Amino acid sequence: MDMEFSVVLVVSLFVAIGSTNEVVIRKGRGKGSMWWGIAMAGEPNNISPLKPGLSYMDPSVHGTLRKKQRRLARENPGVLDAIAKGANMAIHECQYQFRNRRWNCSTKNFLRGKNLFGKIVDRGCRETAFIYAITSAAVTHAIARACSEGSIDTCNCEYSHHKSRPRMYSSSRGSVPGVREWEWGGCSDNIGFGVEFAREFVDTGERGRSLREKMNLHNNEAGRMHVQSQMRQECKCHGMSGSCTVKTCWMRLPSFRIIGDNLKDRFDGASRVMASNAGNSRTNHAHNNRRKEPSSNDLLSSNSIHSKRERKPRRNKHGFQLKPYNPDHKPPGSKDLVYFEPSPGFCERNTKLGIPGTHGRHCNDTSIGVDGCDLMCCGRGYRTEVIEAVERCLCTFHWCCEVKCDLCRTKKTVHRCL
Amino acid sequence: MPGTILENLSGRKLSVLVSILLVFQITCFLIGGLVAPSPAGSQDVIARVCVDRNPEDKDFKKWFIPKTCTAVDLEQQQSTKVLNASNLVLAFQMPLFNYDFSRWQQNLVGVLQIDMVQRKGHKLEPVIELTLDARLAYRNKHDPDDKWTYHTHAEEKRIMDCSVDEVHDIEKDGYPYVCSSVPLFELGSLHHDFYLLNLRLPVDNNKNIHVGHISDIHLHIIYMNGGFTKVWLSLKSFFFPLILGIIIWFWRRVHILTRTPALLEYMLLALGITLAFLDLPIELLTLYFDMPYMLLLSDIRQGIFYGMLLSFWLIFAGEHMLIQDSGERSSLKMYWKHLSAVIIGCFSLLIFDLCERGVQLRNPFYSIWVTPIGTNLALSFIILAGISASMYFIFLCYMIWKVFKNISIKRAVLPSMSSARRLHYEGIIYRFNFLMLATVICAAATIISFILNQVAEGQNKWDENMDIDMSSALYTGIFGMWNVYICAMLMLYAPSHKQWPVESVCGESGEEVEFSRLPTDPSPNEISSLTSFASKASID
Numbered sequence: 001m002d003m004e005f006s007v008v009l010v011v012s013l014f015v016a017i018g019s020t021n022e023v024v025i026r027k028g029r030g031k032g033s034m035w036w037g038i039a040m041a042g043e044p045n046n047i048s049p050l051k052p053g054l055s056y057m058d059p060s061v062h063g064t065l066r067k068k069q070r071r072l073a074r075e076n077p078g079v080l081d082a083i084a085k086g087a088n089m090a091i092h093e094c095q096y097q098f099r100n101r102r103w104n105c106s107t108k109n110f111l112r113g114k115n116l117f118g119k120i121v122d123r124g125c126r127e128t129a130f131i132y133a134i135t136s137a138a139v140t141h142a143i144a145r146a147c148s149e150g151s152i153d154t155c156n157c158e159y160s161h162h163k164s165r166p167r168m169y170s171s172s173r174g175s176v177p178g179v180r181e182w183e184w185g186g187c188s189d190n191i192g193f194g195v196e197f198a199r200e201f202v203d204t205g206e207r208g209r210s211l212r213e214k215m216n217l218h219n220n221e222a223g224r225m226h227v228q229s230q231m232r233q234e235c236k237c238h239g240m241s242g243s244c245t246v247k248t249c250w251m252r253l254p255s256f257r258i259i260g261d262n263l264k265d266r267f268d269g270a271s272r273v274m275a276s277n278a279g280n281s282r283t284n285h286a287h288n289n290r291r292k293e294p295s296s297n298d299l300l301s302s303n304s305i306h307s308k309r310e311r312k313p314r315r316n317k318h319g320f321q322l323k324p325y326n327p328d329h330k331p332p333g334s335k336d337l338v339y340f341e342p343s344p345g346f347c348e349r350n351t352k353l354g355i356p357g358t359h360g361r362h363c364n365d366t367s368i369g370v371d372g373c374d375l376m377c378c379g380r381g382y383r384t385e386v387i388e389a390v391e392r393c394l395c396t397f398h399w400c401c402e403v404k405c406d407l408c409r410t411k412k413t414v415h416r417c418l
Numbered sequence: 419m420p421g422t423i424l425e426n427l428s429g430r431k432l433s434v435l436v437s438i439l440l441v442f443q444i445t446c447f448l449i450g451g452l453v454a455p456s457p458a459g460s461q462d463v464i465a466r467v468c469v470d471r472n473p474e475d476k477d478f479k480k481w482f483i484p485k486t487c488t489a490v491d492l493e494q495q496q497s498t499k500v501l502n503a504s505n506l507v508l509a510f511q512m513p514l515f516n517y518d519f520s521r522w523q524q525n526l527v528g529v530l531q532i533d534m535v536q537r538k539g540h541k542l543e544p545v546i547e548l549t550l551d552a553r554l555a556y557r558n559k560h561d562p563d564d565k566w567t568y569h570t571h572a573e574e575k576r577i578m579d580c581s582v583d584e585v586h587d588i589e590k591d592g593y594p595y596v597c598s599s600v601p602l603f604e605l606g607s608l609h610h611d612f613y614l615l616n617l618r619l620p621v622d623n624n625k626n627i628h629v630g631h632i633s634d635i636h637l638h639i640i641y642m643n644g645g646f647t648k649v650w651l652s653l654k655s656f657f658f659p660l661i662l663g664i665i666i667w668f669w670r671r672v673h674i675l676t677r678t679p680a681l682l683e684y685m686l687l688a689l690g691i692t693l694a695f696l697d698l699p700i701e702l703l704t705l706y707f708d709m710p711y712m713l714l715l716s717d718i719r720q721g722i723f724y725g726m727l728l729s730f731w732l733i734f735a736g737e738h739m740l741i742q743d744s745g746e747r748s749s750l751k752m753y754w755k756h757l758s759a760v761i762i763g764c765f766s767l768l769i770f771d772l773c774e775r776g777v778q779l780r781n782p783f784y785s786i787w788v789t790p791i792g793t794n795l796a797l798s799f800i801i802l803a804g805i806s807a808s809m810y811f812i813f814l815c816y817m818i819w820k821v822f823k824n825i826s827i828k829r830a831v832l833p834s835m836s837s838a839r840r841l842h843y844e845g846i847i848y849r850f851n852f853l854m855l856a857t858v859i860c861a862a863a864t865i866i867s868f869i870l871n872q873v874a875e876g877q878n879k880w881d882e883n884m885d886i887d888m889s890s891a892l893y894t895g896i897f898g899m900w901n902v903y904i905c906a907m908l909m910l911y912a913p914s915h916k917q918w919p920v921e922s923v924c925g926e927s928g929e930e931v932e933f934s935r936l937p938t939d940p941s942p943n944e945i946s947s948l949t950s951f952a953s954k955a956s957i958d
Contacts, residue, residue, distance in 0.1 A: 096592070148464040148636065150484065150514040182513075183520040184645035186459020234599060236640060238458070238527050240720050241771045246893075247871065248458040248640045252531070255594035255633075397540055399619050399629040400492070400503045 035201070036116040036135060037064035038084045068204045072197070078152040079143065079197070086142030090135040091116075093260040097267075100371030102346035102358050102378075103127050119354030124212050125343040129219045130267045133337055136202045137223030137259050144194030144227075144253055155193040189251045191231055195224050211275045211340055214322060218338050225335045226262050230254035263337070270337040272325035347378035361417045377417035384415050424853070424910035435909070439902045446653065446898025451891030454649035458640050465508035465617065465635040467492055473504035481555050481566040482509040482616050492632055503626070508617040510637045518559055518611035521705045522644030525713055526613070528602040531636040532578065534629070538591045542630045548576045548600065549625040551618040552783050556610035566614050572783040573620075576600040595630065599638070603782040606710040606775070608641065646890060651699045653894060657901045658697040664908045665690040671912045681749060682737050685730050686911055692726040693904050695719055714775045718768070725764040727900075728810060731857065732756045735817040738850065756813050763806030770799040818854070825850075853910070860903050867892040 065073065073080050094105035105127075107116050121128050147155035202220050206213040231251040239245030322338055324331055332338045344350065349357035363373035363382055373382045389412045392405035427435070468487035470480075487509060490501065512526070513519060519526070530550075534542065551573045555566035580597040605613075615637065619626045669687060672679045679687075696719050704712055733753055750757070770786075773796065777784045786792040825847055832840050871889055 145464065148462040148514070149466065150463070150511065153516055155515065179517060182515075182517045183522060184643065184648075185455030186641065186643045187461055187515075190462065234531075234638075236527065236529050236599075236601065236638070238604070238640060240717050241767060242774060245868065245871075246457055248460050248527075250460040250462060250638055252636075253462075255533070255535070257535075257592050257594065395537065395540055397537060397629075397631050398503075399621060399626050399632065400506050401501055 035064050035066070035069055035083070036087055036090075038080065038087050066205055069201055072201055076152055076154040076197070078146065078154075079201075082142045082146035082152065083139055083201070085146075086138040086140075087135060089142060089256055090131075090138035093138070093256055094131065094134050096257075097260050097264040100364075100369070100376075102361075102370065102376060103343075103355075104361070105131075106356060119352070120344075123344065123353070124215055124339055124341040126267060126270050126337070126339045127343060129215065129270055129337040129339045130263060132216050132219040133223035133226070133263050133266070134260065135223070136198055136220035137227050137263065138256065139202055140191070140194040140198040140224045140227045141253065141256055141259065142194075143197050144190040147190035147193055148253075155190055155197075189231075191228060191251060191253065195228055198224055211273075214275070215273070215338050215340060218322060218332070222266065222335050222337055223263065226259050226266075227254065229335065230258055230262065266335065266337045270339055271329060271332040272342075273322040273332060273338045273340055274325050275323070345378075347380075358417050363415045363417055365415050373415050373417070380418045382415045382417050384413060386411055386413050388412075422911050423914045426914040427910070435906075439906055443895070443898055443902050446902075447891050447895035449649060449653065450894025451887055453645075454887060454890040454894065455643045455645040456887050456889055457643060457646045457893055459643045460638055460640045461513055463510045463512060463514055463637045463639060465510055465637065468507045468509045469501060470505050470507050478553065478568050478571060481553075481564075481614055482507045483564070483566070483614065484509045484511050486564075492634075503619055503621040506618070508615075508619075508635050510615040510617070512613045512615070512637075512639050519608050519613070519641070520644050521608060522642075522647045523608050524642040524647055524701070524704065526603075526605040526608050527640040528604075528615070529599045529638040529640070530576070530602040530617075531599040531638060532597055532629075532632055533634040533636070534580070534595045534597060535631050535633045536591065536593045536595060537631050540630065542580050542595055543628045544580055546578045546580060546597075546628045547626075548578055548629070549620060550574050550576060550602070550783075551620050552602065553616045554603070554782070555614045555616075557612045557614070559611045569613070570782055572781050574783045574785070575788050576602075576785075577788065594633075601785060602637070604713070604775070604778050605782050606713040606779065607704055607708050609704075609708040647701065649890075649894065650897075651701055653897060654697045654699040654701075657898075658694060658699060661690060661694045661697055661901065661905060661908075664905055665694060668908045668912045675913055681733065682911065683913075685733050686908055689726050689730050689904060690908050692723045693901065696723045697901070710779050714771065714779065717771050717775060721764055721767060721771075725760055727904075728760045728814075729753075729757055732760070732810075732814055732817065735814065735821055738821050756810075756817075759806045759810040759813060763803045763810065766799040766802040766806070770796055770803070773799075853907075856903065856906070860899055863899060864896055867896050 073083075091105070091107055095107075098105040103120070106118070117131050121131060143152070143155070146152050199221075203217055206216045206220070231254060233249050234252050235247050235249040237244035237247050239247070322332055325340070344353050344355065346355055347358055349355065349359070358376055358378060361376055363376040364371045365373045365382070365384070368374075370376065389410055391408050391410060392403075393408040395403055395405040397403055424432075466484035466487065466489050468482040468484070468489055470482065487507075490506070532548075536542070551571075553571045554569040556569050557566050561567075578597050578600055580595045603615075617635075619629065621627070665687065668690065672683050672687075700715075701712065703709060709715075733750075736753060736756070773792075774784075774786045777786070786796045829847065832843060835843070871892055
């Protein structure tokens with residue numbers, strides 16, 4: 001009893017802290033994206049890495065989450081670790097994909113109330129589109145993976161592909177929810193849970209009807225679609241004498257690097273959109289493409305923004321479609337990234353937008369691409385120095401954990417932008 | 419003397435019978451589609467890499483449980499720095515998510531998937547030989563949490579094929595290799611509630627030297643779905659007494675005749691018995707007893723049934739050859755050439771099965787496909803079976819073609835016969851063709867469903883909203899079809915008790931003509947008037 005009371009007290013305390021934090025955030029901009037900060041929650045300066053589980057009560061975590069996200073974290077123990085892992089994966093992948101570009105996906109030191117990726121997310125530009133898509137994809141991926149690890153107990157067979165059927169049997173005996181369903185029809189692939197959960201968790205906060213929120217929702221969905229569409233089927237025959245009279249297939253979760261590559265391609269071909277109030281079309285593409293609507297009584301979707309929006313008739317009044325800025329272009333597909341503002345120049349330091357500039361960045365003097373010194377340094381020129389580097393080379397890998405490398409001394413020419 | 423029921427049955431009764439059988443057939447199909455879930459389910463389990471502090475201690479009581487062991491992350495070099503391969507144990511607990519296996523889930527197949535990533539400056543061999551030290555333990559629901567009981571232990575080899583997704587670029591870092599999954603184990607009985615797999619990749623004696631940088635190890639477990647087993651066993655329990663009743667009825671009919679049973683009647687009886695054996699729901703015993711030989715037994719049961727069915731077709735065609743070479747009774751000995759193909763095929767498959775699933779009774783991690791000798795042995799048995807299968811089909815097609823040719827020759831003589839006799843023979847030929855057609859349809863349906871199952875895998879649903887499971891529907895549909903087919907054979911080929919001369923029972927419409935036997939039938943030993951017709955025609 002005492003315990004319970006103190007928990008309530010602590011929760012309310014944190015809610016109070018959380019709400020003061022939310023006031024600090026600039027209204028309407030990126031308010032759905034504060035959870036990115038969870039990536040830093042696992043860092044040594046915040047909590048000890050040896051500690052096995054993140055709790056939604058940790059102050060470093062708590063401040064970054066919205067009320068609904070905290071509820072989701074409370075109801076699904078274990079997801080926070082997965083989300084933190086996913087967020088780190090997203091940052092790592094974003095920095096890998098943009099290592100040779102003027103904007104290199106740098107993250108700020110985490111400060112409460114500031115966005116992890118800096119003020120660039122305040123703009124509705126390509127880079128922001130990519131950040132939203134890759135973080136959403138990473139959460140989907142990480143949750144699906146965590147399910148396979150068995151670290152989230154709630155990713156059970158609720159999202160099973162034969163959804164309606166097992167319910168008939170669940171009423172008769174039910175010590176642990178879903179046991180009858182499990183015995184009757186097994187489980188579906190974890191990606192279903194990953195996508196549904198990511199939709200609930202990531203899309204929360206994009207509640208408004210502005211173009212910016214539409215853009216965020218579209219890009220979030222695009223990220224999830226990329227994970228889902230990269231799933232590869234694998235089968236095993238186990239019929240009579242091992243023949244293929246009985247064959248069972250499952251989906252193989254793609255490597256996140258592949259998803260990053262694909263999203264980068266979409267970044268390069270992102271569509272600029274604008275709001276169109278003309279058609280009273282029902283909803284935008286990303287949402288049309290959704291596989292299945294979560295049923296209203298499902299645990300996760302009980303407070304779903306989608307089901308809410310879909311149920312309310314007034315949606316039509318504000319439900320505008322994303323229309324290509326250039327009327328000759330095709331309307332954006334479900335896997336395309338969309339933006340509506342041109343990107344700012346990333347050449348010079350801009351504190352207003354939180355852009356560090358390309359001063360001091362490495363560049364490649366032989367390349368004519370964005371990583372080439374001409375483009376990277378924005379015509380400012382570059383400084384060349386020759387350094388002697390000791391690098392690992394001719395590595396061989398042995399299971400496990402043994403990397404045998406030679407150390408090579410090489411003279412390297414390094415170019416840095418002025 | 420009596421003919422078979424098929425010949426003496428009126429068109430209307432035949433159509434009623436056929437429609438009843440069709441209803442059974444459609445019901446089987448719908449039960450599979452609407453009630454049963456898909457036949458098998460799978461779960462993806464990612465290994466937890468546990469640390470074994472003293473690997474020298476080879477104690478089989480030491481188990482690493484994913485939830486409680488000290489784990490490391492293979493991605494983080496920090497955590498694996500002081501460790502080597504013998505320290506690392508990959509622990510998998512099955513099933514995931516607080517569930518436990520139900521005995522309705524029958525059996526368990528494990529497939530191992532090793533995800534490797536490319537590291538800068540490293541090139542992977544395209545074919546990697548894995549050596550796996552696998553230990554399996556089980557626990558039951560009411561056991562204490564850490565009481566794992568030893569099940570099996572084996573050190574096995576597996577071959578894994580790897581390729582890089584894109585053009586191999588040695589400078590690329592972090593890209594995945596695409597490696598094939600390797601089958602790991604097959605448990606013939608799922609008797610316990612939880613299973614624990616502890617896997618090691620030993621490196622002594624140059625084992626696993628080509629293994630690259632591993633990011634994740636997945637174990638895909640496949641089990642029968644409990645719901646499907648229930649539906650399947652219900653179908654079997656329904657058909658078993660039915661087929662048993664029909665066999666008894668059939669054999670009594672044969673027995674009350676004054677003559678000794680003909681070869682075809684023996685064959686029908688044997689076919690019925692093998693079907694009854696196939697239908698016998700002995701899987702129900704697995705709910706109470708640990709029967710790891712269930713997989714092997716069900717293979718054998720199916721094998722016996724199919725072997726019998728194939729032999730039956732051969733003899734069925736042979737008995738309707740319409741060639742009366744001598745007056746002696748046909749016996750199995752006459753068909754030894756034809757049947758040898760079936761027997762050789764069945765035996766080679768049996769030996770293969772015993773080599774694979776038979777050995778798996780002792781060691782579930784065993785696979786015949788790993789060693790080159792084993793692969794050659796298995797392949798030779800399968801090729802032998804394939805050759806006998808094709809030999810058989812050539813034989814069968816030749817015989818059926820001959821039957822049809824003879825029928826068409828004899829048909830040419832028909833106009834010269836008296837009208838009653840002609841009507842009679844035409845009816846028999848029609849019904850013989852009808853049954854041939856039924857056989858062809860059944861065989862075609864089986865093959866088509868097999869192809870459909872292969873092609874439409876994964877998307878075996880017509881519509882997301884329609885809750886129809888195609889693969890289950892196909893399985894139960896085909897199972898029901900062969901049951902219905904053999905029931906029909908037993909019923910239609912049972913001796914008719916209608917005695918000659920019978921008053922031609924004309925229905926109200928007057929179209930119904932009950933065919934009765936002709937007064938001039940010579941040999942009382944013939945099974946059907948068709949063969950007697952043949953002999954008569956050859957005498958003509």
